[in-house]
Amino acid sequence: MKVVFSTSGNTLDAPLDRRFGRASNFLVYDTETESFTVVDNRQNLNASQGAGIQSAQTVAGTGAKHLVTGHCGPKAFRVLNTAGIAIYTTDAATVADALKQFLSGKLKTAGAADVDSHWV
Amino acid sequence: MILAVASGKGGTGKTTVSVNLARVAGRRVQLLDCDVEEPNAHLFLRGVLQRREEICVPVPQVDASLCTGCGECSSFCRYHAIASLESGALTFPELCHGCGGCSLVCPEKAITETGHRIGVVETSEADGITLIQGRLDIGVAMAPPLIRAAKSFLSEGIPAILDAPPGTSCPVIAAISDAHLVILVTEPTPFGLHDLTLAVDMVRELKIPAGVVINRVGLGDDRVHAFCREQGIPILLEIQDDRKIAEAYSRGELAVDALPGYHAHFENLLFRSRELYHATRSEHHADLRI
Numbered sequence: 001m002k003v004v005f006s007t008s009g010n011t012l013d014a015p016l017d018r019r020f021g022r023a024s025n026f027l028v029y030d031t032e033t034e035s036f037t038v039v040d041n042r043q044n045l046n047a048s049q050g051a052g053i054q055s056a057q058t059v060a061g062t063g064a065k066h067l068v069t070g071h072c073g074p075k076a077f078r079v080l081n082t083a084g085i086a087i088y089t090t091d092a093a094t095v096a097d098a099l100k101q102f103l104s105g106k107l108k109t110a111g112a113a114d115v116d117s118h119w120v
Numbered sequence: 121m122i123l124a125v126a127s128g129k130g131g132t133g134k135t136t137v138s139v140n141l142a143r144v145a146g147r148r149v150q151l152l153d154c155d156v157e158e159p160n161a162h163l164f165l166r167g168v169l170q171r172r173e174e175i176c177v178p179v180p181q182v183d184a185s186l187c188t189g190c191g192e193c194s195s196f197c198r199y200h201a202i203a204s205l206e207s208g209a210l211t212f213p214e215l216c217h218g219c220g221g222c223s224l225v226c227p228e229k230a231i232t233e234t235g236h237r238i239g240v241v242e243t244s245e246a247d248g249i250t251l252i253q254g255r256l257d258i259g260v261a262m263a264p265p266l267i268r269a270a271k272s273f274l275s276e277g278i279p280a281i282l283d284a285p286p287g288t289s290c291p292v293i294a295a296i297s298d299a300h301l302v303i304l305v306t307e308p309t310p311f312g313l314h315d316l317t318l319a320v321d322m323v324r325e326l327k328i329p330a331g332v333v334i335n336r337v338g339l340g341d342d343r344v345h346a347f348c349r350e351q352g353i354p355i356l357l358e359i360q361d362d363r364k365i366a367e368a369y370s371r372g373e374l375a376v377d378a379l380p381g382y383h384a385h386f387e388n389l390l391f392r393s394r395e396l397y398h399a400t401r402s403e404h405h406a407d408l409r410i
Contacts, residue, residue, distance in 0.1 A: 047200065049215055050200020050212070053201075053215075054194075054200045057204060078210065079203045079205070083205045083206075
């Protein structure tokens with residue numbers, strides 16, 4: 001099973017980025033092999049609009065069906081939901097902490113966006 | 121002639137200048153309120169509404185039975201108004217700028233365009249002034265398509281005054297881009313000067329001749345005057361910081377109607393603007409000859 005984490009770094013010790021759309025990287029962790037890869041998302045750091053949409057599409061492209069992040073807005077939520085990706089929100093400090101929470105089953109799936117749109 | 125009234129800073133007096141200029145034109149004139157997020161010229165003219173038209177931008181409509189989720193559309197769209205998933209494309213009309221590129225690049229011809237309403241353009245008549253104003257719908261964030269639509273209502277052969285939105289970003293560019301002359305309204309304050317320098321850079325980039333109106337003279341300092349002198353930008357009118365103007369404004373009255381002397385000031389502004397326009401035109405022709 002693959003789980004995606006939004007992060008500002010590229011290791012398990014790196015901070016979990018609370019912002020989904022403008023996180024600089026996505027760490028894709030494979031629970032079977034206990035290994036991970038990192039997907040660069042910096043193209044969205046300076047996007048004028050639609051960063052969440054683009055990021056959600058990038059996450060969908062990894063094939064993962066689980067996403068752990070800090071907050072998720074309505075447009076990203078719609079894309080992730082359509083792609084059948086479960087969203088878990090946490091205030092964990094690092095990717096490793098968030099992974100621990102995820103594996104222990106402590107995280108609940110988000111049923112809706114938890115922050116407002118930046119645009120409209 | 122199309123005369124645009126713009127400013128870097130907001131609240132410097134663009135609408136005051138625009139409506140007063142329209143009033144002293146002495147002939148049939150069109151006044152276009154391009155501040156579509158909050159049009160206010162109508163407060164001073166109180167015309168009779170003649171026409172209201174809905175304005176739509178084309179947005180993509182995806183035929184799910186044809187879409188393969190290939191991603192051509194979403195990678196083309198720089199506004200991220202369309203996302204591609206294996207299950208198909210998802211559209212976000214509120215982000216779409218209506219360029220139509222997605223429907224062109226779709227290899228399956230799965231995308232057609234449909235109208236998405238963004239606002240209205242209203243035309244009214246007030247004592248020889250045809251007021252055309254765009255009014256953006258609440259919740260819509262994209263002003264330029266509505267500004268362009270409002271401009272398409274201008275009749276050729278009748279002078280037009282364009283009241284631009286504040287700032288130097290896309291809506292302002294959309295408003296002033298085919299004006300023959302821009303009047304930049306500013307005030308003699310540090311903010312006024314800072315934003316005037318941005319506005320001057322903008323009109324130079326667009327290659328539109330410009331002059332300055334300094335409003336509320338008596339406030340602040342003389343750095344705006346010095347800047348205009350150094351840059352060779354003509355000061356077309358200086359309006360004193362006069363409480364009586366604000367009082368008339370608050371009653372929805374025009375300075376040229378309510379206060380003595382202002383009719384002549386604004387007539388002079390119109391005259392000097394025309395003169396500047398014709399001077400820059402002949403300079404331009406001289407350049408062409410060389």
